[in-house]
Amino acid sequence: MVDEPTAWDVFISHASEDKDSFVRPLATALEQLGVSVWYDEFSLRLGDSLSRSIDKGLTASSFGLVVISPDFIGKPWPEYELRGLVTRDVEEGRVILPIWHGVTRQQVVALSPPLADKVALKTEGLSAEDVAIQVLREVRPDLYAKHPRGELERLASGKAISDLQDEMDRTREELEETQEKLSEYRCPYCAAPLVARIHAPVDEEQKDWDVREGFECGCQTFGGSVERPCPADPEFPGFQDYELFFDHSPDEPHLKWKCYAFGKTRMARGLYLPTGYGTTKAEAEQRVRKHLERCAGRGKKKNLGAICPKVSPPRAPPKSPKPPA
Numbered sequence: 001m002v003d004e005p006t007a008w009d010v011f012i013s014h015a016s017e018d019k020d021s022f023v024r025p026l027a028t029a030l031e032q033l034g035v036s037v038w039y040d041e042f043s044l045r046l047g048d049s050l051s052r053s054i055d056k057g058l059t060a061s062s063f064g065l066v067v068i069s070p071d072f073i074g075k076p077w078p079e080y081e082l083r084g085l086v087t088r089d090v091e092e093g094r095v096i097l098p099i100w101h102g103v104t105r106q107q108v109v110a111l112s113p114p115l116a117d118k119v120a121l122k123t124e125g126l127s128a129e130d131v132a133i134q135v136l137r138e139v140r141p142d143l144y145a146k147h148p149r150g151e152l153e154r155l156a157s158g159k160a161i162s163d164l165q166d167e168m169d170r171t172r173e174e175l176e177e178t179q180e181k182l183s184e185y186r187c188p189y190c191a192a193p194l195v196a197r198i199h200a201p202v203d204e205e206q207k208d209w210d211v212r213e214g215f216e217c218g219c220q221t222f223g224g225s226v227e228r229p230c231p232a233d234p235e236f237p238g239f240q241d242y243e244l245f246f247d248h249s250p251d252e253p254h255l256k257w258k259c260y261a262f263g264k265t266r267m268a269r270g271l272y273l274p275t276g277y278g279t280t281k282a283e284a285e286q287r288v289r290k291h292l293e294r295c296a297g298r299g300k301k302k303n304l305g306a307i308c309p310k311v312s313p314p315r316a317p318p319k320s321p322k323p324p325a
């Protein structure tokens with residue numbers, strides 16, 4: 001039915017011999033212009049029915065292009081098949097547009113006089129892109145009117161698409177560079193922002209210097225290695241990584257108990273836990289435990305991982321810049 005919406009703007013019925021040299025480039029150019037094209041299933045071989053091909057195409061397309069070429073003419077079409085090509089669009093209300101491709105008017109007259117009278121597009125001296133633009137004017141006048149001719153040529157040739165691709169590649173590269181630069185100033189584990197950056201001596205004689213960086217999550221690096229772990233680091237210490245010592249001072253009026261925590265692992269030693277005071281031993285220990293929990297929760301609370309572009313944090317912290325001369 002004419003009023004039904006169609007899935008395709010055009011189908012292209014063509015001799016199979018013309019597919020590579022003309023039909024595919026035409027279809028590609030049309031698609032680049034925004035026209036939806038159905039053409040793969042319309043390669044006519046010897047003995048195929050032209051009218052069946054057209055009927056099938058018209059079930060789902062607004063326009064039918066029939067490429068009349070020497071190879072097309074070379075096929076022994078029965079008269080009724082060619083008559084259908086001329087009259088079908090009147091019956092269906094959809095349009096069949098013949099494309100004369102490398103054939104003369106005399107050749108078409110010889111094939112079918114009524115067909116020679118039908119309005120056709122001629123490809124002589126035209127590229128597939130030029131033909132596509134002419135087809136566009138017939139099948140999608142809305143799109144044709146939207147662009148100046150030069151723009152259409154750029155679109156049909158795919159130049160616009162490759163320009164766009166280039167631009168996208170450039171943008172992506174710039175974005176990656178920026179992220180790389182930014183990541184130098186973020187926690188290597190959770191991407192929390194840098195809050196402090198100082199140069200500090202490596203040795204007591206202060207001969208060698210390096211950079212100490214502190215991040216919002218609590219992570220601290222010195223010379224590129226972790227001094228104080230990030231809560232997002234899988235090796236962030238647990239309470240079991242500390243050895244506890246207690247001091248009982250019965251003479252103290254209030255806080256009679258002190259709890260000292262000493263790290264048993266390198267990571268635990270990096271995260272200093274201050275002394276806990278309490279009226280009981282358990283209370284003193286609880287103070288120390290709470291401090292560790294606060295440190296561990298520092299990164300999670302702000303969901304800092306969300307701004308980190310990397311899914312899994314790198315194991316090795318980033319390289320530190322050179323110390324001052």
Ligand SMILES: [Zn+2]
Binds near residue numbers: 187190191231299
């Ligand atoms: Zn962190």
